Amino acid sequence: MFHRRFRMNCPLFLRIVEALGKWDDYFTTKYDAMGTEGLSPLQKCTAAIRMLAYGTPADELDEKLKIAQSTALETLGKFAEGIIAVFGEEYLRPPTQEEVEHLLQIGESCGFPGMLGSIDCVHWQWKNCPVGWRGSFTRGDKGVPTMILEAVASQDLRIWHAFFGTAGSNNDINVLNKSPLFIQKLRGEALRVQFDVNGNRYYTGYYLGDGIYPEWAAIMKTIPRPQNEKDQHFAARQESVRKCVECAFGVLQSRFNIIHRPACLWRRKDVVNIMICCIILHNMIIEDEKEEAKIHIDLSTNPGASIALPPEVSTQVNLCFEDVLRRNLEIQDNSKHTALKKDLVEHIYERYGKK
Secondary structure (H helix, E strand, C coil): CHHHHHCCCHHHHHHHHHHHHHHCHHHCCCECCCCCECCCHHHHHHHHHHHHHHCCCHHHCHHHHCCCHHHHHHHHHHHHHHHHHHHHHHHCCCCCHHHHHHHHHHHHHCCCCCEEEEEEEEEEEECCCCHHHHHHHECCCCCCEEEEEEEEECCCCCEEEEEEEEECCCCHHHHHHHCCCCHHHHHCCCCEEEEEECCEEECCCEEECCCCCCCCCCEECCCCCCCCHHHHHHHHHHHHHHHHHHHHHHHHHHHCHHHCCCECCCCHHHHHHHHHHHHHHHHHHHHHCHHHHCCCCCHHHCCCCCEEECCCCCCCCCCCHHHHHHHHHHHCCHHHHHHHHHHHHHHHHHHHHCC
16 A cells, blocks of 8 residues: 555655655754644655655645645655755666676677667656747647656666756757767766677677667667568567667656646756656666566576676876767767677577577
8 A cells, every 4th residue: 555655665765754854954853933843754755755656736735744735845846856866876877887787688688789778758748838938848749848858778667867858849869969878988987898799799888769869889770661581570679679668658657647747847947856856766666676677687598698898987187089089989880880780680580580
């Protein structure tokens, strides 16, 4: 019953309440001049979770939780800020070397050596978008103001990268060009990846993407109109494995109904904080329930498994612009994308296509 209403287990909720109490005295019990006890941290956190989980209007909590509308809205904003400040560094960060190796093992087991996850975008309608901004936040196929979330998710539905707040008039390519997804790679701080496909060695990990994304070495697209049996097997496999990011969006929206409904907040910063807060809570729940969601990989079946190498960390104070350009070319290398796709087509056909 608790898990259904709060979207998480009770120990995790109490951990959040305790951490927020240490972060700010707003989430502590206070007394007025007459010695009357005020709202407890449990009341405030329960109100925030109820608004996130059910999309409950603020004035609906006054009868059950004895919290006024203005206080409920204030609590929601402070709760989102606290979750980002306390847990954001841990639950919304790039994967460590051990986690990268686990992601590579998952990708290898799915038939895609070197895969780090799947990338896609989703729109969140902004109902109370200021009138002067509606033109830049509205796209023709949507018809309403929206903000775009770009995310990278793995097979266990954990979101490893989230970039939210871009105006809804943009498409996925525009969001990718603004996104900090490859910033660590450009600075030489990202873990390098080494993997073999069809007898050829590659050094750039990639994400599975849909048809709108460019043909970069770091993004593997499907084949839109496959003509032969090998291409058909590859397209079906790629589209099947890539669904994990869309499943992550679905679980995120069903778990926190507030982002499934139009955003009723006025300030852009508040809308961004709510989305990032929900993503962090989503990852916390995934981590808390990892024994159920964990994908077990038998390493003995992958003798030539992909590996994660140490990053190319520069010892110079200022980044060398030539190195940045070289790494950028490695990410956007169209020839590497084409060669890797051909090898993956053969690899998947050998593994899944032959009867």
